[in-house]
Amino acid sequence: MTIRAVAWRLALIAAATAAGFWETWVSVWKSAVDGGSIGYIVLIPLLAAIVAFGVAHRPHRGPLIQDRQTDVIVGLVVLVIALSVDRMLVPRLSPYYFLLNLDVLAAWLFVLSAVVLLFGLRLVSCYWQVAVFVLVACPLVYRVLAVALGGGGFAYGFVMVIFSSVAVSFAFGRGRRALILFGLCLIAGAVAIVIALQPRLVTFELQLIGTVVTIAIGAVWWPVSRRRGPVSVAAAPPVSLPRALRAVILVAIACVLFAFIPLPAQATAEPPAGPPWTGDTGLIVPPGWTQLSTTPYDWAQHYFSSRTSTLVRQTIRTTTADPRWDSLGRKRTAQIDVLTVGNPVALEVTPVRMSYDLSHGRVSATVPVDIGRGITAHMSTVVDDNLLLTWTNLSFEWDRGDKRVQRITIVTVDNHEPDAYFPEPVPSPIGNIGDFLQLLFRGVAAVSDTRSEFKDSDLVQTLARQLVEVQKW
Numbered sequence: 001m002t003i004r005a006v007a008w009r010l011a012l013i014a015a016a017t018a019a020g021f022w023e024t025w026v027s028v029w030k031s032a033v034d035g036g037s038i039g040y041i042v043l044i045p046l047l048a049a050i051v052a053f054g055v056a057h058r059p060h061r062g063p064l065i066q067d068r069q070t071d072v073i074v075g076l077v078v079l080v081i082a083l084s085v086d087r088m089l090v091p092r093l094s095p096y097y098f099l100l101n102l103d104v105l106a107a108w109l110f111v112l113s114a115v116v117l118l119f120g121l122r123l124v125s126c127y128w129q130v131a132v133f134v135l136v137a138c139p140l141v142y143r144v145l146a147v148a149l150g151g152g153g154f155a156y157g158f159v160m161v162i163f164s165s166v167a168v169s170f171a172f173g174r175g176r177r178a179l180i181l182f183g184l185c186l187i188a189g190a191v192a193i194v195i196a197l198q199p200r201l202v203t204f205e206l207q208l209i210g211t212v213v214t215i216a217i218g219a220v221w222w223p224v225s226r227r228r229g230p231v232s233v234a235a236a237p238p239v240s241l242p243r244a245l246r247a248v249i250l251v252a253i254a255c256v257l258f259a260f261i262p263l264p265a266q267a268t269a270e271p272p273a274g275p276p277w278t279g280d281t282g283l284i285v286p287p288g289w290t291q292l293s294t295t296p297y298d299w300a301q302h303y304f305s306s307r308t309s310t311l312v313r314q315t316i317r318t319t320t321a322d323p324r325w326d327s328l329g330r331k332r333t334a335q336i337d338v339l340t341v342g343n344p345v346a347l348e349v350t351p352v353r354m355s356y357d358l359s360h361g362r363v364s365a366t367v368p369v370d371i372g373r374g375i376t377a378h379m380s381t382v383v384d385d386n387l388l389l390t391w392t393n394l395s396f397e398w399d400r401g402d403k404r405v406q407r408i409t410i411v412t413v414d415n416h417e418p419d420a421y422f423p424e425p426v427p428s429p430i431g432n433i434g435d436f437l438q439l440l441f442r443g444v445a446a447v448s449d450t451r452s453e454f455k456d457s458d459l460v461q462t463l464a465r466q467l468v469e470v471q472k473w
Helices: 002-022 022-033 035-057 068-092 094-099 102-119 121-127 126-136 138-149 152-172 175-196 203-225 243-259 298-302 346-349 431-442 457-470
Strands: 289-296 310-317 335-343 361-362 366-371 377-384 388-402 402-415
Touching: 002 022, 002 102, 002 152, 002 243, 002 346, 022 102, 022 203, 022 388, 035 126, 035 138, 035 152, 035 310, 035 366, 068 094, 068 102, 068 121, 068 243, 068 310, 094 346, 102 121, 102 243, 126 152, 138 152, 152 175, 175 203, 298 310, 335 346, 335 457, 346 402, 377 402, 377 457, 388 457, 402 457
Parallel strands: none
Antiparallel strands: 289 310, 310 335, 335 402, 361 377, 366 377, 377 388, 388 402
16 A cells, blocks of 8 residues: 555545544643643544554554455444444433543544544554554543542653553563663653643643653664564555545545534533632631531642642531421531632533542432522432432532632531531542443443432522622622
8 A cells, every 4th residue: 555545544534533523622622721631632643653653563464354345344333333422422421521531432433433444454453552552541541540640740741651651662662672661761751740840831731741752762762772674554455445435435424423413511611700719718607507627638639630729628517406407406417518629620520429439329310509699509419328328419610710610519418417427528530430330331220319309408509509698709
């Protein structure tokens, strides 16, 4: 296959992917500019090309596939899977949209199907390492690794160093030399990120710096230690030009279908304006309530990639018993979790349920509630079948100015005793993976409370409205 033939097919696939998933790429770029971690996705095609470069310089033989119908069947199957992910799975997991970015996975599957149709399965199967690398570098794996490394700018940049080091060492190294190259890339990338942290660059800039440094090391290593045979990129016969042109029609139709699939509605939500920032990480307690304790959580700084991020739990209790909220005359207790971050993207990536370990709970659908000042809160319940408890939570977000965005979560429990158990705020993306798997294989009912009873609906709504009005506007 000539370079010209390869070029026009790759250009067509790139154009179709850009057009079909234009809304996805705009969302990714906007998030990267705002300081989100998803910007690393734009660097993955470059690293995938480096992996492909390494495969091309390794001797390999593709499977003995000569039948063009096999290419069409496999290409269509992968295309249908991509459509199913984008049309069905993304809306189904819309609360986790910014965490999973499954539309990006659908884009990768679309690219794979187009490559199979335009180049042939035998040629594509020679480069299976590229597909494995792209799938492993998905947003969920990336973010779980970053949180496991402590979060923060260094962690998000260093995970990108790991990905790029794997690609570079695979492409430019062999055996022990590959391990040496991998170690050099890790060390150099880590040092570069530490130096770059001093000007407090945004996450995407850290990701870019780590990637550029590792690629530069590979570029220097390659001519020094190269011991290669001829490039084997055309070892397998490609699809002929007439058949490739017919496949273009399928790719174009799929491109149009993907272009008309919208992203989840909350992908463009902006928090409303709240009271001006006063420097206090907590909230003013409204009349009729007494604050019992204040508990800060230090992990918020690492988890949300900012030194200015804070998480404070305010435990409050009614000063007098209210018969509307307890028929036995007991004072009700509520927890107010106030999360303050410097970037609203951090709240989008981590929905409310991801801030607690609810691996044994069933969560109800959210109900919008108007709590005044143009703020809409979202109320839901969580049923824990192991503890036999039901929590009612109401959360809302607002922009406090001075680069401070807050999420306030009010939690009550159906056990009205003073020592009732409340779920602790913990960073738990790994603990919620089980929920994802159950949702995928068992359906929404496995992790949802379809018969929710909002027993404390009046309590949390009243408290939320009081909290909003009592702040210093």
